[in-house]
Amino acid sequence: MDKMILNLIHRPEMVPEYAEKITGRGKAEDIGRKSLLTESLDIFKTQQRLAHENGLKTTIQMTYSSLFNEEAVRLAKEHHKQYGDEIALTLLGLPCKEFREKYKTKDFCIWMFSLEDKKTIVRDVFEKFHECFGFYPESTGSYFMDAELINYIKETYPTVKCAVATCWEEGPKAYHTCNNSWYTFLDGGPWAPWIPSKANSHAPAANAAEDSGIVAIPHLSRDLIACYDGNGSNFGTHPQNVLRGMIYRDGEYPYLYNLIDQFRYQAKFNNGYSYNMMFVGPGWMNKMGRWEAPYELLYKAYSDGCAYYGQLKKEGKLADMTMSEFADYYRMKKNYTEPECALWRDILYGSKKQVFWYCDPYIRACVNMDEGGAVVDLRPYVAKIDWPVGIGTKHVQNASYPFLIQEKYRAGYFTHYAGEGTVRSAKMVHNGEQVDLCLCRTKAHFTQEGKCRILTLDPVEIEFSDLTVKLQTVITFEEGSSRIRFDRRIIEMSDPNAEVSIDEYMVACYGTTEYPEDMTPLTLELAKDDVKTKLAFAYKCREQSMDGADYTACILPPIDTRVSLTCQGREKTGYFKEGYAFSPMFTLGYTGKLKNGEVFTTWLNLEKAD
């Protein structure tokens, strides 16, 4: 197992998010207030000191406002010289007197500006940086970096090779947590570093032609169960976020260390490689405290976080790198198609729930072992969807990568009385009784054979009134294939001569939020040899099937995606189901027969529609 790589990043944010509203209680807004600027710089100095005391180097991401502050510039130069810290440039922290006077706006999220403004701001801050330091930065970032922004930066400032480019699963859930006032809709991206494609920054590049030229890192390393389920901002490698989640008692927070360690454990599934990123904005360490956490606890948490990383480094288990060093390391360590895998367990709620996340340039998927190995989240990265964001586009704020399956936004297995939710599972049928594997809780074991990452699930028992079936599921992700293979094998039956039916199915739709989209552009297809049947989605609840079908598919023009199921199994029959207004989904599936020892195999295939 290699050492876990750590990127520790600090930003001298002269007007920290949150801090102005908190320190300025009862005062009219004044972002040039001297006390605010002084406190902000003090926090940056404290963070730097804590890192250095623990033997860690940092990436100093200068904010636009800090480039106007001589002390901040001087500190960055000193720390670069003394500790080897990288001097980089963030596109966070734009708000300051100079920015507001020049751009006449309170917008501060770079991806939400018009493309023209993005370019103007980028040139402005990069040139200001050059003026201060005499060189252009190698690293940059924001909470999110859209493809057009990255492409422009790389084209104009080719020195840039690394960027913070997304907050994992920060979308509608974060919006709701902030009482619908925090507009970071960034769901659907990778949770670990990746090389963004030129077409869509969420989707990793599949080859050199698609390579945007940078290595992207996520903003924080986030809990792959807790963040997906709840408020993402409570469950990451951000000590004060852990306090925000109230995940501590008596000033202790073992969860933070468990989280770091579970990321270290991921080396087992990624050819020895694992990664962490910690990036705490100064607003989280202001002297007034943060919500119910007093400053002393905020300070202690950050100090303890740095100390734990420092301890791991001393024990030879961690290597701290600057962002640009990491970009070089990543390109040496990984190739384009090598997936990122995470076999992740619940470390907070005591449920023993286990999921598996897979991400490559074609697919991002989540398999939920608590639901028998059902796929509960699916993003068609193969489509590299053209999705410009910002003012002047169709998506001013919504930068999320669309899903086909999302069990939280589209119900999953359980629905209320009617309709269906999105999930990819299977049902076993015998004498009129039906059992969905979503109700068979199990655990998975990971193996790698060549280019295949294989999840072998512990067998589950399915009890019918007159028959018990022991069934094993094996799920295979073949690198670069843009498909997922599901093998269902009956390994034991109470009546060895019995036969059961299987219904392999996928309920899906498309979207980025909880709310339904227009399904009428979709087309469903079934085909065998030269026979092909098509159905335009019209919410009419229609179904069709075909014995021995070669495939069953749906074409989704709004997300430029074609999804299909193919099958190898006895007495296979392909089918599709059109949804209806109360259940705006489509279903693709195959039915067939299984006896003891037999296997029924299906593939879920993703393609770019055009």
Next chain:
Amino acid sequence: MAQSGKGRLNYRCPSCFMRDLDIDMFYDKEKDEFYCIRCQYTGNEKDVLEKNEMARFRYRDMCKRYELDDFEKFDD
């Protein structure tokens, strides 16, 4: 009646927190109570702290420390 402000610490509404909503509460010094403008919760500091503790009910492993070997062990 004077306007409300913030208390010694900036408490969130415990009732909203339990439904994944982070809402600052405001403090009515005449009644010595915090109140939520998003829902109907009101309470003094002692009550807020008690309810915050209650909100932790779901974190059954909050105080547990996992070792590296534990992440694929489920039989405990």
